[in-house]
Amino acid sequence: MTQPLSDENSPATRRTTPGPPHPQERRATRQDHGLEKNALGAPAIVFYIIAAASPLTGVVAIVPIMIGTGNGVGTPASFLIAACLLLVFAVGYLAMSRHVTNAGALYAYVTMGLGRTPGLGTASVTVFAYSCIQFSLYGGFGYYLSSLLNRATGASVPWWTCAAFAMLCCLLIGLRGVHAGGRVLGVLICLECAMLLTLGLGVIFHPNSSTPTDFSAEPFTLPAIAAAGVGISIMFAQTTFIGFEGSAIYSEEAKKPSRTIPRATYFSVVFMAVVYAVTSYLIIAGTGTDKAQSIAQRESGSLVFFVSDRAMGSWASDVFQVLIITSIFAAIVTFHNNLSRYLYALGRQGLVWERLGHTLPGRRTPYIAAIAQTASAAVVVGLFAVLGLDPYTTLFTWLAGIGTVGIIGAQVVAALAILVFFRRTKVDQRTWHTRIAPAIAVAGMMGMFIVALSSLDLLLGASTGLTALLVGLLALSAAAGTGYAFWLRRHSAEKYERMRIMLSTKDS
Numbered sequence: 001m002t003q004p005l006s007d008e009n010s011p012a013t014r015r016t017t018p019g020p021p022h023p024q025e026r027r028a029t030r031q032d033h034g035l036e037k038n039a040l041g042a043p044a045i046v047f048y049i050i051a052a053a054s055p056l057t058g059v060v061a062i063v064p065i066m067i068g069t070g071n072g073v074g075t076p077a078s079f080l081i082a083a084c085l086l087l088v089f090a091v092g093y094l095a096m097s098r099h100v101t102n103a104g105a106l107y108a109y110v111t112m113g114l115g116r117t118p119g120l121g122t123a124s125v126t127v128f129a130y131s132c133i134q135f136s137l138y139g140g141f142g143y144y145l146s147s148l149l150n151r152a153t154g155a156s157v158p159w160w161t162c163a164a165f166a167m168l169c170c171l172l173i174g175l176r177g178v179h180a181g182g183r184v185l186g187v188l189i190c191l192e193c194a195m196l197l198t199l200g201l202g203v204i205f206h207p208n209s210s211t212p213t214d215f216s217a218e219p220f221t222l223p224a225i226a227a228a229g230v231g232i233s234i235m236f237a238q239t240t241f242i243g244f245e246g247s248a249i250y251s252e253e254a255k256k257p258s259r260t261i262p263r264a265t266y267f268s269v270v271f272m273a274v275v276y277a278v279t280s281y282l283i284i285a286g287t288g289t290d291k292a293q294s295i296a297q298r299e300s301g302s303l304v305f306f307v308s309d310r311a312m313g314s315w316a317s318d319v320f321q322v323l324i325i326t327s328i329f330a331a332i333v334t335f336h337n338n339l340s341r342y343l344y345a346l347g348r349q350g351l352v353w354e355r356l357g358h359t360l361p362g363r364r365t366p367y368i369a370a371i372a373q374t375a376s377a378a379v380v381v382g383l384f385a386v387l388g389l390d391p392y393t394t395l396f397t398w399l400a401g402i403g404t405v406g407i408i409g410a411q412v413v414a415a416l417a418i419l420v421f422f423r424r425t426k427v428d429q430r431t432w433h434t435r436i437a438p439a440i441a442v443a444g445m446m447g448m449f450i451v452a453l454s455s456l457d458l459l460l461g462a463s464t465g466l467t468a469l470l471v472g473l474l475a476l477s478a479a480a481g482t483g484y485a486f487w488l489r490r491h492s493a494e495k496y497e498r499m500r501i502m503l504s505t506k507d508s
Helices: 023-027 042-053 055-069 072-097 106-114 116-153 159-176 178-205 230-239 244-250 257-287 292-312 314-348 367-386 391-425 431-454 456-460 464-491 493-498
Strands: none
Touching: 042 055, 042 178, 042 244, 042 257, 042 314, 055 072, 055 178, 055 230, 055 257, 055 292, 055 314, 072 106, 072 230, 072 244, 072 257, 072 292, 072 391, 072 431, 106 116, 106 244, 106 314, 106 391, 116 159, 116 314, 116 367, 116 391, 116 464, 159 178, 159 314, 159 367, 159 391, 178 257, 178 292, 178 314, 230 431, 230 456, 244 257, 244 314, 244 391, 257 292, 292 314, 314 367, 367 391, 391 431, 391 456, 391 464, 431 456, 456 464, 464 493
């Protein structure tokens, strides 16, 4: 029997320190604030992971950058390399998921491996990064929907009004529960994949001989892969998988999490790797291998529309414009749920406002956390709107970039924590899962973090001063969490002790 680790406030654990019962323990007899058990199967978790990555948005926004400024025609292989690195990281990550069942995911893993102070620092960075990504998605949604409405009807609808509409819809879905969100995401993801498949078939079978096609093996040759800019391409490729680490967030709500979480994670990473690699290969083929990089530099963010227009006609671009909006909304729903559960985990432990750890009676959703982070999104969107800043070039680009760097940094710390945890506890003796793979993951993820920091001008598209400010905010979030842990250790021993995640006797 395995011994999973769970939050100290779960029914399977008991406090070990003397003193009066914590307020949450006193309330336990009146109302259970746990998340809904057995609510998600592997397919629903897959939809949450893929929606966070937003494949269509990645293809439209990231692939042109990789082809134009990265290693060019070696882009498809860059996706496969990034996926391999993440799969190696997932080996240790998922091995640890058998022993830690907690909605805090990265926070819980780092706490178990490196201690409570690094754990709270990682929690602070993760909440900040997820918040930035979600704020950015509202900017992208508002920009694209406002533009679409203007083209279709001539009406001038402010982008922030569209963003507010997305906030309301997302909050309602979140309050209904993860199963409702999973169904919505399932439909939206299927539409995205169907359109990407249509684009691929259009490139392959397009009858117009004037469209250059070049179905060669060159994108997978060593010279193409190792071309100048390969590090940038792999870094950008990794950003298209951001959100895959969120699978463990749903461990408390998953059916048989020891099996469901690994299956969903591995399938999602492999599926997205195939989608990205095949689609980017066909885009390169649709422009011609010898011209792909120059055309990507010329067309920039319109590259996919350029290829789809030539392969299928203008109708395809119109459909892409609609599906980009639904793709971004799907990502918003996922990050909304991820962030709500992080806040819920911290609130449940009394580390922040304790009501964040409350769930809605009947539906078992962390409704206070959902409302709180929706309100924070409204404040940020409102600030950008009042300042008259462009929602795409500022809110969408800046915050998505710095949020991505934050998540990669948190993954680096988590990889190290996993390695230390298994070396210290010896609860799992599998060499590949607990020693070799985690060690490779630490080196690989650290390399990606360094590349990301050195490529911030491309990632953020901001001036040097603004880049320094955004990185400073990220560092400040880490310092705030770490400093708060030191303060708790010195001035609030009871709360500091409640951060400890203890062994459970419950079967995995």
